[in-house]
Amino acid sequence: GAVVSQHPSWVICKSGTSVKIECRSLDFQATTMFWYRQFPKQSLMLMATSNEGSKATYEQGVEKDKFLINHASLTLSTLTVTSAHPEDSSFYICSARDESGKAPDTQYFGPGTRLTVL
Amino acid sequence: AQKITQTQPGMFVQEKEAVTLDCTYDTSDPSYGLFWYKQPSSGEMIFLIYQGSYDQQNATEGRYSLNFQKARKSANLVISASQLGDSAMYFCAMREGITGANSKLTFGKGITLSVRP
Numbered sequence: 001g002a003v004v005s006q007h008p009s010w011v012i013c014k015s016g017t018s019v020k021i022e023c024r025s026l027d028f029q030a031t032t033m034f035w036y037r038q039f040p041k042q043s044l045m046l047m048a049t050s051n052e053g054s055k056a057t058y059e060q061g062v063e064k065d066k067f068l069i070n071h072a073s074l075t076l077s078t079l080t081v082t083s084a085h086p087e088d089s090s091f092y093i094c095s096a097r098d099e100s101g102k103a104p105d106t107q108y109f110g111p112g113t114r115l116t117v118l
Numbered sequence: 119a120q121k122i123t124q125t126q127p128g129m130f131v132q133e134k135e136a137v138t139l140d141c142t143y144d145t146s147d148p149s150y151g152l153f154w155y156k157q158p159s160s161g162e163m164i165f166l167i168y169q170g171s172y173d174q175q176n177a178t179e180g181r182y183s184l185n186f187q188k189a190r191k192s193a194n195l196v197i198s199a200s201q202l203g204d205s206a207m208y209f210c211a212m213r214e215g216i217t218g219a220n221s222k223l224t225f226g227k228g229i230t231l232s233v234r235p
Contacts, residue, residue: 002165034222043209043225044163091161097221103170105151105213105221109163 003027004096006110013084014118021079021113023094029074030096034107035067038091050077084117091115121145122210122226129231131200138185139195139229141210151213152193153223154184158206166208169193200233207231 003026013019023033031052036044048069049057056069066088068080077096081088091114095107123142131137143152154166169177169184177184185194197204207230211223 043227046222049222093161093163095163103151103153103168105223106153106165106168107223108165109155112161112163114161 002098002106002108004094004108004110006094006113008113009111010114010116012116012118015085016083018080018082019084019115021081021092021094021115023077023079023096023110025075025096025098025108028096028098028100030077031074031099032097033071033077034095034097035069035077035079036093036095038093038112040091044093047079081115084115086117089115089117120226121214121224122212124210124226124229126229129229130234131197131204131231132234133202134199136196136198137200137231139197139208139210139231140192141194141226142190142192143210143212144191145212145214147214149214149216152184152186153211153213154182154193154195155209155211155225156204156206157209157228158203163209167195197231202233202235205231205233 005024007022033050035047038044047062050069050071052071058064071077093112095109121144150171152169156164167177167179167182169186176186181198183196207228209228210226213221
């Protein structure tokens with residue numbers, strides 16, 4: 001149980017284009033999902049908290065107009081990197097909070113998306 | 119001050135032996151939760167074990183156990199009978215305050231574990 005999928009697993013795009021990443025909870029409903037960014041050999045940096053049916057809450061320093069988050073259903077959240085630039089190249093990983101588990105704050109992670117912007 | 123501290127730069131363990139990965143935390147909130155995740159080279163983050171601040175006993179999940187010392191604010195992960203597949207990056211994380219819809223996790227910098235055959 002508690003499986004989270006993420007698509008695509010990797011993407012290469014040209015500078016200036018937009019890229020959409022999907023995060024799905026496959027066997028549970030997730031009111032809350034989270035989006036992280038991770039640089040090589042570093043820890044996870046929380047970008048935003050995504051709540052179903054409401055606006056996302058962004059962490060300080062994260063541009064909400066550049067990283068658009070939509071949590072349209074209890075099983076799907078999307079992150080769109082708009083007008084991507086090479087500095088946006090990174091590993092993006094989502095997680096979903098399983099409220100039904102014995103540890104209700106446990107976040108289950110997707111496999112991540114490696115974005116390369118040329 | 120860092121909320122989660124993982125200072126071991128890299129750990130090596132012989133296959134089938136036990137290994138302890140250190141984690142100390144800093145919070146003034148009496149209610150919190152501690153988590154350990156494993157990240158292999160493929161990149162996925164795998165949930166291993168959870169310990170609540172009010173839990174009386176140390177958490178255990180198969181070969182994983184958490185050595186929770188509340189007064190010292192440490193939550194070390196113990197992996198018994200190491201396997202080659204245990205080679206990965208390990209992250210300690212904390213949730214402060216009571217559980218809630220927007221409860222965030224704060225992650226440590228991680229520890230690299232290499233299991234030698």
